[in-house]
Amino acid sequence: MALSEDIQNFIHEIALENFLRYLQIETTSSEKTGTHPSTPEQLDLGKLLKEELTKLGLENIIHDEFGYVYADLKASEGYENAPSIGFIAHMDTSPAASGKNVKYIIHEKYDGSTITFPKDEKLTITIKDSPELTKMIGLDIITASGDTLLGADDKAGIAEIMAALTAWKKYSELKHGPITVCFTPDEEIGEGTEKIDMERLNQLKCAYTMDGGEMGELETECFDAWKAEFEFIGLSVHPGYAKDKMINAISVASRFFSQIPEKETPEQTENREGFYHLYDLSGGEEKASAKMIIRDFEVENNKRRMDYLKSLKDTFENQYKGLEIKAKFTHSYENMNTFLIDYPEIVKKAEKVILDAGLELIRTAIRGGTDGARLSARGLPTPNIFAGGMLFHSRKEYIPTLALQKATEVILLIARNWVNED
Ligand SMILES: [Zn+2]
Incomplete structure (x- = not known):
């Protein structure tokens, strides 16, 4: 059952207010610092969230040294023994584009035309960039400048979770x-x-990321994600006297990677197709190193790719006597379906309430x-629900305000569904 119009209007307003407040705090993360959190600005948003959670009356609120924020909301009266569930969102934004001094623009009642930006006249969003825009005609759309x-x-995910907490406080009929x-x-x-x-999160029955x-x-x-690291060890000899002696590591390495089928690269794959992606190759005659990621939805396909790389290594070592190739494969993360498949109700509830929200x-x-x-993979089944943003990690990123409301509705409905109050 859908939520009342009164509640829908309320959460539309609150989720939007939250979002516009949070986006003004810079939280760009960085791969370069090696610290936790990777950038100190992320602590500013965490601090604000802690204050807001305190005002909303949550319990066991923690903002720890690494920047994580945790809080518990007590069950509605009579539902103390219902399963505990979690909602998770991330505070940082992508280092791929600046997140400093974000100035938002609300394009009211979007009419289907090209969206332009005051701070970069060449930048536009067209239906070609984002075909989903055709579904958003008439909605208010937020962009940066x-x-x-x-x-x-x-931050949409955070705004939605915080709006749900506000709604639970105001409307006691929203059971959870x-x-x-x-x-x-x-x-x-x-x-x-x-x-x-x-330890804290594993006490939950499940969680949902709003991301x-x-x-x-x-x-x-x-x-299902793997990382492969290679080292080619050759032998340098003066190039004028190198015949049958030199083993040019960087040159052999480039021949090695030219054996990767081009059809299985990110540039030529989509949907459920997997790939090899070489993203770093450097070195000289004596030594060369390379880094690659390997991706697929099926573990078997990734195993086949790694077997192929191992057979290439043998072939090359046979062909170039004295050459040594070291290959190291590490598993980065698994397809979460491997774990979620055992918990169909966690997924079914999310499917049901998305439809209940009229989507x-x-x-x-x-x-x-x-x-x-x-x-x-670590024991907490956690599917991912929409937060509503589009063209993310880009200066073209946008979100319709309705998405903020609808995601908040989904949070409220899913919690109600877990106490069987539909
Ligand atoms: Zn994200």
């Missing part, structure tokens, strides 16, 4: 069991769960990773 990203990924919320730093650099308190894209999206699959259910597989995958 052209010089920064917007930060809907994932015990709820835990968790806001993480450094998701964009792959470290969102690095210092997370699993997907388009309204209606639900994701239960992501890549079209969009099931996609993430061509990347998610904190939910790492949490699922």
Whole structure:
């Protein structure tokens, strides 16, 4: 059953207010610092959230030294024994574009035309950039001003969770069991769960990350992800006298990687297709090194790719006597479907309430990773629900205000569904 119009209007307003407040705090994470959190600015948003959670009357509020924020909401009266569930969103924004001094613009009642930006006249958003815009005609759309990203990924998720908490406080008819919320730093650099308190989170039955894209999206699959590191050890000899003696490591390495089928690279794959992606190659005659990621939704396909690389290593070592190739494969994260498949009700409830909120259910597989995958692997089943932002990690990032409301509705409905009060 859908929520009343009164509640819908209330959460529209609160989620929007929250979002516009949070996007003004710079929280860009950085791969370069090696600290936790990776940038001190993320602590500013955490501090604000802690204050707001305190005002909302939550319990066991923690803002720890690594930047994580945790808080518990007591169950509605009579539902103390219902399963505890969690809602998670990340505080940082992608280092791919600036997140400093974000100035938002609300494009009221979007009319389908090209969206332009005051701070960069060449920058536009067209239907070609984002075909989903055709579904958003008549809605209010928020963008930044052209010089920064917007930060809907994932401050929209935080705004929605905080709006749900506000609605639970105001409307006692919105029943729910015990709820835990968790806001993480450094998701964009792959470290969102690095210092997370699993002991606390593993007391939950399940959690949902609010970090997907388009309204209606639900994701239960992501890549099975591997990293491969190579070292080519050759032999340098004066090039004038090198015949049958020199083993040119960098030159052999480039021949090695030219054996990767081009059809299995990111440039030529989409949807459920996997790939090899060489992203670093450097060195000289004596030594060369290379880094690669390997991705697929099926573990077997990744195993096949690694077997192929191992057979190439043997072939090359046979062909160039004295050459040594070291190859190291590490597993970065697993397809979360491997874990979620055992908990169909966690996914079914999310599917049901997305439809109850009046949305079209969009099931996609993430061509990347998610904190939910790492949490699922560590014992907390965590599918990913839309937060509503589009074209993220970009100065073109946008979100319709309705998405903020709809994601908040989904949070409220899912909690109600877990106490069987539909
Ligand atoms: Zn995100």
